[in-house]
Amino acid sequence: MAKRPGMALPLVLLLVLVGSVLVGVATYVVQNLFFTSNSVALQNRLYNAAQSGVQWGMGLVRENADQLETDILLFDGNANLDSIRARTKAGAILGDGMDPPVVDSSISVTVDILDCNYDLNGNSRIETLPPIVPESGGTGSGVSGIPEGTSAIIDPSRVIPMSGGGGPHRFVIRATASKGSRNFQVEAMVVISQ
């Protein structure tokens, strides 16, 4: 029997090549799956952290409701928005010097509590400004602050069970969670009234 040229090596090489490609593809897919899952997980962690920051901000507004500044604020044009941050009548910025509760030690969270009762004061509107909702001046809440069918006469001698104090008053709470180059922002507008 005569020997013919061997066919095994090319076949093996082909199989090896195909196998390598398959492994490579599989590795790529797995790696992609890993990174995607990781990103989604981070997104979720950022979201949770930002949401926690918003809840923390809402808590601050509620805790300080009795003391909140009700006079209109004047925007100074600075993009840091410090001039329209919610504050007490005494001038203390809500959350200033305080950190939101830590949800994930690898994620940092900043919370901006902005007062919607402000005036542009001649400055240009910038993208990060919250909506302007004056506390007074007929904003059309449609809800009287006194009971239906009860004397509406304003006089120091008449104490009516009152509600809708201050306007009502609106705030935007904006929480930004960051990890490395990844940021995630949650924004809520809340209205407080009595």
Add this chain to the structure above:
Amino acid sequence: MNSRKRLGALAIAVVFLVFPMVLFVATNMGDAAQTPSIRITILPADAVTQGATWSIVGPVASGPHASGETVVVDGSTQYTVRIDCPGYQPPAVNPFTVYVNNKLVSTTITLIKSTTPPVTISDITLWPTWPVRGTTSAVWEPSSFLSIGRDVVAWVTFERLASNENFFKANLSVMVKVSDTSFPPVDIDFDYVSQVFKMIPQNQFLDFPTSYTSALAGYLQSKSVLKAYSANWMTNNAGSYPNQNFSNSQTWFNMGEWNDFLKGNAGFELADSGHAPTLLMWEEDAWLTFYVDKNSTPAAWAGKTFLFLPTNQGMLYAFDVAEGSTAGAKRVWSVMPAPAFKQAAFHQARKNNDGYYSRMTVLDGPITVHDAQDSSNTWKRLLVGTTGLGTKQENKLPGTWLKEQSPISPSGAPEVTDPGRVFGIYAIDVTDPYAPSCLWSVTNQACTRSLNSSFSSVVVENATGGSISGTDYQNLFYSVSKPLIGFTQDASGNRVWHLLVVGIDKSNHYHWYDINPMTGEVYRNGTFASRDGGIMTVPDEAAYGFNFEEWYPSRILSAYPQAGGLPVLSDVYVYLSNGTFFQWNLNTTTDNTPQHLLSIYTNESHEYPAPPITDFDIAYIGGHRYLAATAPLNYPGASPHDTYGLLIVDLDRAPVELNTQGAQGQGGDTKIRLMETGVAMVQLQTGTGSHAYDFNDIAASPLFVSNILYEALYSPEGHLSRLYTLDMGYISGITKDHGNTFLPDDAYIDDTENIFAAMTIDSEGNLLVLDEEGNIVYRVDNVLDYASGGTGSGGSGSWKMDVVYWKTS
């Protein structure tokens, strides 16, 4: 008959018939031909030699004229003539009236030589004026403002002084709630000894002197003598004397007696307060602490309630009212505001002349107390009041000087053709209720007289450093409405404080003033214009027999905006005494003057306006604005009669003109009269025919509470008290627009045992009806719920938070 006899008969006829006729005609033709003129002949000749003259002082002044001179006058029928006769006694009546009927009137006046040396007046234009004494036989009490959520009630009643029918005193009642069942009257300590006793002669508080001092003399001379003080005004050979003896050395003015009068230690405590009801002020104004600034309350008011009352003694009194187990009221200070200082001393001058005090409306106007911010946004508590009607002026009477240590008395006073008025507005800082201080005042003083002696000026006293233009107040004649203080605020948060005063100007028009309460500066002023552009005028006093504004003062109140928000002056309502009703939005830049909403009449021909008797009320029901008011109704016709009516008006449905005619014979027992779409009226009467009794005593103004309209009344002639409890759900649902409809079964409760005297809602939300002794004679529990939501403490209610939106990015 022969010709001789005929001639004889003709001659007789001529003599007895024709000649008298000719003579009659000739005489009358002569009269008709005379020019209307006056000729006064003065005798004896020596009087003329001494300079006796005569003058016409009105209606067109002329003279002086010589004795026997014939002066042609115009076509008037009545002239006032005065004799001036140095060295001779003037006629008993001087000036006197001469009637001219298109002919010459010639009169001879014989004078008697005076036994005293002649008096020379240096300047007749400075003949002083005094405030006119009141002659009214009855003074109506003002209705107190109905309080809600408070535990103190106060009111005044007036009565003629038993020992002096020319003077009215006020009885002050202060009721303090001490328990759920007890709202008794408390003792009032007038504290004649340690109370702070002050006056504001110009722009600062000064201790009221207990004896006559040179400083007081100076203030009286410069502030109280109109039109001006003159130290050497009249002269004879004995010396020179002032036109009003407020000189340093005088002794006639009894300061001790005046002190007792002002302190209320002269047989009565308080003079009547005219149009001024009691005013209670509390530690906190919840409308401000709740909506505007929790820190608006002045620190010195912590735990305090004060009662303020101005009276026609010319004094504003402040009482510290204690609640709880130590309930009581103690007068802590009294002060005479600057406008009152200009007239109050004449109480004592009148006493010196007449032997008794007379009623003079020196401090007759309502007051208001309200917090406001100054230019540096510092909260202040202000008290603003007026002199109300003020005081008309008359010439100081000859003979009065003799009782003021002058041995001589002048004659020949100028004629008063318009008594004018001394009227003022004043503002006091009561941020510390125990240490009030002066802010500003304006006094408008005017009187029209002959001989160039008229005066019209505005005196400004200002301690604020601001600038008040007296010209802005020149036209304000008087005001008996309670002033209103509030604020406006624009979208940028600019808050402006306003003092609103509604008064009557010198043209008898209703006039509004928008004033800076801190400085007295007038922002704007104007008249009330009707829909057709006419100017609202006080009904003619001559035609109706009384002054509508004096009897039924116009009312101005501010309502909380229906849409909510801040309690700004966007919904101010004004009910004028001519029966017209206005809405006023000051919190806008357009149409920010009073806008005419309604005119209310009591008959179809609109002869009788329906003015407000008490404060009105405003409430929002089903998205509509409802007005409740009490008005006097004058029904002419076959069975003319007067009664009161409770008007209920849907301001969003009612027509622009209402008349209440047609409800005769329908007492308030069974039916409501429907007058127009959205307008109902309850005749405040019980029974019909000869058994119809009016509810003439209004214990409390109408009040909306939780969709029930309350009004407490008493009928003295029927000996019946009634509390209306009208269900607004029923009334607002009535669709008929004319005729009568039945009252609901529970429309009122009657009480034949007790006299309803007041109504209030206490701090627990219970509606209480009190009798004159402060007994709670009827109660409705929990008409208001203070347990949930905001409370009287303001801002202490629970906060609610809602999320408007939530988004990610």
